[in-house]
Amino acid sequence: QVQLQESGPGLVRPSETLSLTCTVSGGSISDYFWNWIRRPPGKGLEWIGYISYTGRTTYRPSLKSRVTFSVDTSKNQFSLTLKSVTAADTAVYYCARERDINYMDGAFAFWGPGTMVTVSS
Amino acid sequence: QSVVTQPPSASGTPGQRVTISCSGSSSNVGPNTVNWYQQFPGTAPKLLIYSNNQRPSGVPDRFSGSKSGTSASLAISGLQSEDEADYFCAVWDDNLNGHVVFGGGTKLTVL
Numbered sequence: 327q328v329q330l331q332e333s334g335p336g337l338v339r340p341s342e343t344l345s346l347t348c349t350v351s352g353g354s355i356s357d358y359f360w361n362w363i364r365r366p367p368g369k370g371l372e373w374i375g376y377i378s379y380t381g382r383t384t385y386r387p388s389l390k391s392r393v394t395f396s397v398d399t400s401k402n403q404f405s406l407t408l409k410s411v412t413a414a415d416t417a418v419y420y421c422a423r424e425r426d427i428n429y430m431d432g433a434f435a436f437w438g439p440g441t442m443v444t445v446s447s
Numbered sequence: 448q449s450v451v452t453q454p455p456s457a458s459g460t461p462g463q464r465v466t467i468s469c470s471g472s473s474s475n476v477g478p479n480t481v482n483w484y485q486q487f488p489g490t491a492p493k494l495l496i497y498s499n500n501q502r503p504s505g506v507p508d509r510f511s512g513s514k515s516g517t518s519a520s521l522a523i524s525g526l527q528s529e530d531e532a533d534y535f536c537a538v539w540d541d542n543l544n545g546h547v548v549f550g551g552g553t554k555l556t557v558l
Contacts, residue, residue, distance in 0.1 A: 361547075370449070370552035371484070371492065371535050387543045420491055425503075432537035432547040433482040433497035440491050 328353040330421050330438035338415075338445050344408040348421030348438060355379055355402045359424040361434060362395070362406045364417035372417075376430055377404055384430075411445045418442050451475060451536060453550035459526045460558050467553045469519040469536035475548055479539045481519040483512055486533045495534075496521060523555075531557045 334346035348360070362374040375385035377395040385393050389408070397404040408415060418440040425435035452470040459465040469481060483496040494503055496512035499519065511522045519538075523530055536550040 370533075371486075371537075371549040373537070373547040373549060375546075384544065384546060386546055422491075425494065425497055430545075430547070431480055431482070431498075431539050432549075433480075433494060434484075434492070434537075435494050435497075435503065437491035437493075 328423060328436045330423065330436055332419060332421050332438045332441040334419075334441060334443070336442055336444060338411050338443060339447055340412055340445055341410055344411050344415065344443060344445075345405065346419055346421075346441065346443070347403050347405045350402045350404075350423075355397065355404065356399055358427050359430045360397070360404045361422045361424065363420045363422055363434070365420070365440075366414070366417040373432070374406065376424070413445050416443065416445045449548060449551045450540065451538060451548050451550040453534075453536060453553045455551065456554045456556065458556040458558055459523075461526055461528060463526045464522060464524040465526055465555065466523075467521045467534050467536075467555070469521070469538075469550050471517050471519075471538060471548075473517060474542045475517075475538045475540040476514065476519055477517045478541065481512065481514050482537045483510075483521045484535045484537065486535065492535065526557055528557045531555055 356379045359376045361376045392409045394407045420440045421438045422434035423436040425433040480498045484492040485495045486492040499514040500512045540548045
């Protein structure tokens with residue numbers, strides 16, 4: 327069974343860079359589409375984007391200028407970097423895997439437990 | 448504000464059938480398949496329905512999905528107290544080089 331686990335700092339200062347890593351176990355990262363999704367307090371889910379094992383990426387249009395994904399197949403990990411954060415980036419961040427190996431359609435079958443990131447001075 | 452619209456709240460009594468709608472457009476729900484998630488406080492979302500009406504293994508058949516045109520629905524029959532949760536639809540949107548959009552979410556209360 328595929329398992330995902332997010333890791334990274336729980337507190338980031340405004341204007342700094344948020345960095346998170348998702349470690350995949352029970353399966354290879356060299357397949358499927360790997361996603362980041364967040365849920366701000368009191369709000370709904372927001373898709374941030376995906377990366378494939380080849381490094382192909384697609385990002386949420388409103389975050390495209392600040393976000394970068396990377397993948398490390400040797401460690402079975404993928405990562406998120408979000409620059410110039412503000413309080414609006416405070417959220418629980420989840421990594422997730424698409425259900426289908428061949429295409430992205432928003433069916434995320436496997437999720438990490440989530441990690442809370444607070445942007446505050 | 449999401450481009451895919453859900454009612455913010457829904458409610459029902461135990462045993463009832465409730466439906467939650469997901470209204471989109473010709474760039475998302477119209478041409479693409481809809482997925483549904485259930486989320487309890489403090490936990491990760493769980494895939495409930497994929498490809499409009501398919502249930503992953505382990506999801507009770509009390510949960511069903513449908514789609515017509517640019518709208519989709521999640522139905523829960525035989526409502527149980529443990530169904531009280533947030534429900535989200537998700538769909539691929541073909542605009543802006545393609546991206547996933549989530550509905551705003553519906554808080555289901557079991558009275």
